[in-house]
Amino acid sequence: MKVADDLIWSVQPKLVVSERQSLIRVIPRVLNGLRDGLTLIAYDRAVTERIFDKLEELHLASLRGGVSVVQNVPAGTENEPTTSSPAENVQEAGSGAAAAEANEVRNEADEFIEEIILASTQAMDWDSWDQFDNEYAERVKDMTLGTWVEFTDPETEKRSRGKLAWKCDFTGEYTFVDRKYKVVADLTFKKLLGKFDVGHAQIVDDVPLFDRALDSVINGIKRAMESKGEASEETTPVQ
8 A cells, every 4th residue: 555655654764855855745645544544444533643643753853864763751650659538549540540541542552653663664675676586576576456365374285365455565565365354464575475486375366256346446445545645735735
């Protein structure tokens, strides 16, 4: 998905003027696409807002040519002994529950951001991908979303099919899911290539009509979401 690739790229340091100008144009599309996606899966609103706050910090740091480090607020004096009245204890209990909920939101959002930062540091060197003397290398590199692949377990010889639902051109990661959108395989370019090479993976040509129709609908939704983000980008003035 282009939004995901752009999101990973957007948090990397921008060291030249042209990259910073591109970032300013890309940010609206990234944020709109991310918000639409999180809304579509009914992601927690409080966590979503914190994610966007942290992304703002990362994008500002990226424009300055650096990377912002996401840090949690230290616990402070929570372990220090205190004395309080019963009424204060009731109030503190309520405050403690609210604090625990806020802490859970903060941790979930920070984990989301940390994964983005980690992905941004693990770029796939596509310039040297052709070093692989393998008949499948180009097919794997150019594999499109929606492509169905049959995997064979080398130990049990059990076969399972999955379609390419996620491909990150930046990190070289591939994720395949079944009809129920359960992950079948999550592989790097090299590992996927290795499976093709030893015959533990092969592209499926006889995809059922139902699956082809469903893929067409989903791809249409994705294109509509991307077009919406690009339209927002065009109407956003560049400072």
